Amino acid sequence: MSETLLAKPVVSTTTPPTEERKGLTKKEIAADHPTWCPGCGDFSVLALYFKLIEKRKMWHEKITTVAGIGCSSRFPYFVQAHGAHYIHGRALPFASGISLSRPDLHVFVFGGDGDAFSIGGNHFNHTARKNIKMTYCVMDNWVYGLTKKQTSPTSPLGFKSKTDIWGAIDYPINPLKQAIAAGATFVARTTHTNPNHVLQMMEAAMDHDGFSFIECLSECVEFYEGAFDASNPRKGGVFNEVPKSHDVTDEGAAYKLAGEDFPGHFGIFYKVNKPTKNAKEAEIIKNYQSKVTGQQPWQILQKNFDKMK
């Protein structure tokens, strides 16, 4: 029987899958010192990713971190694990290639609002609707930071940038509504100023079997200082969690909640269990393979060739 994408690959005889290991320490997980500006919200997202790895005792070799292009997309360089820094806007299809061929890995994708909703907007919709298993954490700062202050797809109306010196005129995208409408099966919102909440959302997203999306507000102190003050109690704002009464399986209610004015709510807006593309493809493979049980790949191929004689 030929090797199947269903089966978990044999890792190695020297590290049996049952092996108990100690959780990694922060020192073991940290790689390059981040190139972000001092005070950038992305630092706390990185610190909480480390914390997630420590807490959940993830193995070095099983951590796969993927990003596109942008300030936040530098993320993989700072994590001492397998990682890929891909091209602008296309991190999701790249990560899908890993997810769909490697059931033994859970892929984390980090990126910014430009990467996710502007150049990569189409991929966001389709990865969500196909429910490809992975966690996508968008560090939303409402501005293009790497290219130094241009309008982003989430910049609010009136935001003065170098490409809208008179203030942004294009209506911004609402990432949560976009995700719910596209068919994402896990949609959450958090903010870098509440570390415990970020970790909670990351854990819940990782445990979700499907496409899990987190919008994490992450302030750009250089080009959009104070953008999220209204959501930060230390700056006189309010941090409202999603009401306990909210039904996370109610799409309409989630959509309505997502439409509230800033600062809105934080927490899980929408969460449903639907078969993933990973599971559906595996089902097709299982059905097809049951018809060729016991045959080597060349014998399966020979059947096709016999028909072409």
Added chain:
Amino acid sequence: MSNATTGVSSSGGAQKVSKINEVVIRIAGNSQDGIQAIGGFLARLAGRSEQEVMTFMTIPATISGGASIFQVRMGSGEVLSSGDEADVLLAFYQHSYDAHIASLKKGGIVLFDSDHVVANEELKKTYHHLGIPISGLTVEAIGGTAKDKGKNIFALGLIAKMFDLNLPKLEKLIGERFTGKDPSILNNALAAFHAGHANPFGNVLETFKFVDAQKKDGHQVVMNGNEAIGYGLIAAGVRFGAGYPITPWTDIMELLRRELPKYGGCFIQTEDEIAAISMAIGGSYAGRVAVTGSSGPGISLKTEALGWAIMAEMPLVIIDVQRGGPSTGMPTNIEQSDLNIAVNGGHGDAPRVVIAPANVEDCFYMAIEAVNIARKYSVPVILLTDQGIATRIEAFVEPNLEKICQEIGPDFAPVADHKPYDLSAANGISHHVPPGTKINSGKYPIVTGLEHDELGHPTGSPKLHMQMTAKRRKKLQALGASLPLPKIYGPSEGNVLLVGWGSTEGPVKEAVDRARAAGDSVSSIHLRHINPLPNGLENIFSGFNHVLVVEMNDEGLYGFGQLGAILRARYCDAKIQGINKTDGLTWKVKEILERTKTNLSAGLSKI
């Protein structure tokens, strides 16, 4: 129709039977008439009869309907091209008759459906006319409920009679084709076939019989180039890929989507071309060489991601089934105008491998070679075919699948240490270690499109950029040094050397045969490895006064086609010239010969 040396013999009765070596049959109708099915039956019959066969088809770029042709050349000797002129034209409609009678050899036979076609009295002097009410007789034979259905099979019966084709073999093929469907469909098909075969037209016209074909080593298989690539990739061990539908690449993705689950793999239809290559690269990153592909505009869309794979040194196979360009261009026509984008497409210094199969059989083997080069050199490989090779059917000796099929599953054995971009690696060839692999040093690799150090971390160091640029180049130089020189077809010294690549191999070789038979000094080579080129071509060129690069692309601003320009840039040799065309059709042998003659002002020197 070339007569065998035994010449024309009479069977003694009213009916004359001529022995022939080969025949070119052109079937002209509309795309929904099943004319491709007739061609397919003839091609597979030839394959089973140890004959050689090559087909050529045109399909309209319309959604449904439209004029379409299918040409089959089958014979007992070597068949190199689908034939310049037809011996027999089967015309279903007036427009088929009017448009294609000129493709018939003088003295050839036009077999037409007299229910739809009125013959031109003037043309009757040039061609044998044989009108048969094909539509009416088909309806008579099978009941006539389904309008026009079955007349292709009736016509197949006529052709079988005319060429004394093996009836049991054809009946078996028809049986295989309609197996599993409603038994009345098979019965109708056989009834139509027998009615065609029993038509008494043979009493008024000579019939033909093929001389025995040379015994082949083993069975033949019959398929088109797209199928050969799809199955070649499976044989090579590819189990994951992604694509987006575009003509004429789509057949390959449909095949892989359908077949890969049997092997435990899958092929994903993505939202767009960029997602397709990105997902394939993700699959390669995950540990096993993945495939993507496209045609025309789709290749343009993929170039940024291709540059990433080159920079990140990821193995990847990209199929480019070329069609007429630029832009949407001529989606169902043949052209070799993607060579430049295949070799150079994208920004920056981005060396990648480009190989081009010469025929359908070569599609199978070069798909495997593409996978193996990608793995060995950790580099993207573009397999450059075209619309002609994609859709034409050939018979070739069945590959020994047990020996050929390979397993390329990822290796997750822990490693002591790993540098994804190790500058000390021999010839710059380092290898990718997929996620899931434990690295005992605790230093994990990042694969990246930023210029990087040996571990994949970003750098702005001028020295590292120079070293890494050289590393990516040296891999290809090492590959170039390992490639065999192409064999020279004909003598290794002479007046003219024709240089072909891709699907032009057959017509170029046949042009050499015809030129030499006429006493002209012409040889040819065929380049299958385009980037890098094999070393030492200059030694072949030095044996000839003229080197003419035969390509289906434009002569360009400076008078040279796309491969011609590369060869001139590399060899700085003024004797390298081009023969180019952009009519969207395959080369005819006589076109190559005429163009060769006009190209050389002095004309060809006699041996």
